[in-house]
Amino acid sequence: MIPVDSTGVPISELATKSGIPENRLIHLIRQLTAINLFRETSPRHFAHTTSSAILTDPDFSNTVDLMTHFLDEGYKCAGYLPEALEKWAHKFDTVQKSELRTAFNLAFNTDSHYFDWIYTPENIPKYGDRFGRSMMGGARHWVIEATLKTYDWSVFEEGDKIVDVGGGVGHVGVAVAKRVKPGVKIIVQDRPSVVEQGKGIHGHIVELQPHNFFEEQPIKGAKVYYLRLILHDWPDEVCRTILKNIIPAMSSESKLLILDGVWKEDEYWVNGDSDMEIVEHWDAIKQHHGFRTLHMMNKLGIDSRNVSDFRR
Numbered sequence: 001m002i003p004v005d006s007t008g009v010p011i012s013e014l015a016t017k018s019g020i021p022e023n024r025l026i027h028l029i030r031q032l033t034a035i036n037l038f039r040e041t042s043p044r045h046f047a048h049t050t051s052s053a054i055l056t057d058p059d060f061s062n063t064v065d066l067m068t069h070f071l072d073e074g075y076k077c078a079g080y081l082p083e084a085l086e087k088w089a090h091k092f093d094t095v096q097k098s099e100l101r102t103a104f105n106l107a108f109n110t111d112s113h114y115f116d117w118i119y120t121p122e123n124i125p126k127y128g129d130r131f132g133r134s135m136m137g138g139a140r141h142w143v144i145e146a147t148l149k150t151y152d153w154s155v156f157e158e159g160d161k162i163v164d165v166g167g168g169v170g171h172v173g174v175a176v177a178k179r180v181k182p183g184v185k186i187i188v189q190d191r192p193s194v195v196e197q198g199k200g201i202h203g204h205i206v207e208l209q210p211h212n213f214f215e216e217q218p219i220k221g222a223k224v225y226y227l228r229l230i231l232h233d234w235p236d237e238v239c240r241t242i243l244k245n246i247i248p249a250m251s252s253e254s255k256l257l258i259l260d261g262v263w264k265e266d267e268y269w270v271n272g273d274s275d276m277e278i279v280e281h282w283d284a285i286k287q288h289h290g291f292r293t294l295h296m297m298n299k300l301g302i303d304s305r306n307v308s309d310f311r312r
């Protein structure tokens with residue numbers, strides 16, 4: 001509603017276009033100006049800042065989906081953290097199915113796991129599909145680069161198979177497809193609605209197959225089973241199940257490839273012990289991990305015990 005080159009759109013016009021009454025919208029947008037999203041160029045007229053303008057770039061559209069995922073599900077979950085702690089914190093370590101005792105379950109008033117909930121027919125359009133797009137948005141910054149940099153995908157021969165387990169809409173699979181020799185097959189597996197979504201975007205480049213990783217892996221003898229940003233979503237016991245389901249499919253030449261965050265507990269927390277140190281040692285990556293870890297705890301019931309056990 002605010003063109004990037006505009007010197008200021010009147011709030012009355014934004015109110016009409018957004019359907020939000022002017023005297024409410026003005027408070028929202030002024031609050032955003034305080035964090036450098038939009039500026040009030042003259043009283044009640046709003047234009048872009050560099051930060052808000054970036055969000056209009058079509059190239060960033062999936063990054064906006066990622067932000068919306070954090071700001072919508074994530075923010076609502078955060079609001080229920082106190083209740084979740086009060087209800088379950090004392091038994092987090094012993095509770096069965098910690099992934100179903102989360103702030104998410106309280107915020108969205110459901111007994112379902114997050115990934116079951118977003119993929120119900122009524123939630124797919126708003127939440128499930130957005131999650132698929134948001135993973136594309138997240139991957140464009142470093143996941144694709146890390147995938148290509150850390151593994152030599154050119155070693156495989158025609159007829160070899162690479163399985164991207166829980167590979168989302170195939171956004172990383174298509175990048176790998178550019179690195180492999182002709183005839184190497186890339187199969188991206190995910191939940192049925194994600195596969196349908198992915199077919200529409202990347203189906204002409206990679207094969208997408210519905211597969212539930214809580215069941216035995218159907219593709220036998222692939223050269224690589226790639227689990228990228230999958231295990232961090234689940235407590236240890238569940239990770240074991242996911243991994244065990246791949247073992248029967250593996251041949252002696254199969255490799256299990258994992259790309260995920262590794263928890264460095266002590267190092268991670270050293271943000272400094274004085275105000276000055278905290279300011280000087282401020283580190284965007286640490287901040288991001290802290291934020292993401294809370295998001296995972298709230299949404300999926302993951303904590304550092306899960307992660308450090310997993311590392312062992």
Ligand SMILES: C[S@@+](CC[C@H](N)C(=O)[O-])C[C@H]1O[C@@H](n2cnc3c(N)ncnc32)[C@H](O)[C@@H]1O
Nearest residue numbers: 115135166167168190191211212213214228229
């Ligand atoms: C954090 S995302 C990572 C997606 C992708 N691997 C990437 O690197 O962007 C986790 C993925 O696991 C998928 N997933 C969740 N439960 C699953 C299940 N039971 N079987 C297969 N995929 C599942 C989700 O749909 C989602 O695409």
